């Protein structure tokens with residue numbers, strides 16, 4: 001057997017996003033590139049903020065000794081200081097540089113956290129639907145993902161989380177603004193979640209709250225994403241600059257730890273060790289330096305907002321149902337077919353590519369990503385309307 005059984009199985013069940021991406025290439029050959037409308041991938045197309053280019057230029061030409069050298073595994077101290085300030089202000093909590101590890105994106109951060117915190121067979125409770133890679137990250141570390149129902153508007157169902165907690169639960173993982181629904185969890189629901197975890201802690205179950213928030217700055221209608229670290233001592237934030245600065249290929253993010261957590265220093269040492277031994281060693285030097293100067297910047301969110309409005313109006317006109325996104329750049333749309341894959345295949349016949357919600361633990365829905373040119377959305381909307389009207 002040339003590859004591990006589990007990996008072979010994962011290749012066979014390859015992600016829907018990838019599958020649709022490959023089908024899109026084939027469709028473009030038969031229908032023509034201008035007749036294919038691909039809403040499958042969450043790859044931000046909005047340019048990074050202007051300041052990125054000047055900072056990146058000066059960082060790239062810095063000839064100081066050792067700028068390309070190894071560094072402490074947690075990352076540059078001055079960059080961690082900047083991120084600590086940002087996390088403190090986002091989360092109404094006094095985070096210091098010693099509570100921050102620079103990571104290879106949010107994905108790298110989640111893998112570091114899972115490796116550091118989870119024994120084999122321990123459980124991560126996550127509200128459905130959820131970012132599909134969470135399952136793979138859990139299994140990387142021999143842990144188990146336990147998806148739980150959300151309310152019908154995709155807000156957190158506290159009772160469902162409570163029912164899912166066992167003596168094996170080590171992490172409750174939340175993501176807000178949310179991929180794939182666009183939901184931003186309210187302060188009230190986060191407070192309830194924190195109270196629940198405090199109660200379990202008092203009963204002897206020590207559960208971490210992990211907030212995965214790479215979309216924190218991509219919000220609409222004046223919404224502010226509420227703080228998480230201030231609510232519960234045993235908490236972490238994992239984030240990145242993939243979406244807020246449109247730098248996903250540069251692979252840069254960080255983990256911030258609540259300084260009040262039990263055994264704070266030991267936990268931080270574990271994170272730093274895992275960043276090293278998972279083979280990341282440290283987050284990339286060049287882009288660490290760059291984002292260290294850009295922590296207060298963000299992409300032009302009004303571009304996403306314009307597309308969101310366009311999409312929302314067009315899909316309503318087509319008679320589709322969905323919750324209006326409050327953040328991120330996805331629409332999670334109710335499938336008019338009972339089986340979401342049937343809707344995906346129906347739309348595909350018209351050249352419209354979307355991914356089934358079942359790939360995110362949310363069957364009965366499809367996800368449409370609007371990090372794509374406005375003109376493509378404009379051209380696709382009448383076709384989507386036609387496709388929906390021709391459902392038999």
Ligand SMILES: Cc1ncc(COP(=O)(O)O)c(C=O)c1O
Pocket residue numbers: 042104105106107108131175179212214239240241242248252253
């Ligand atoms: C909810 C969520 N978490 C984590 C990630 C991974 O982000 P990064 O590119 O920073 O690793 C993504 C990427 O799409 C995401 O949507």
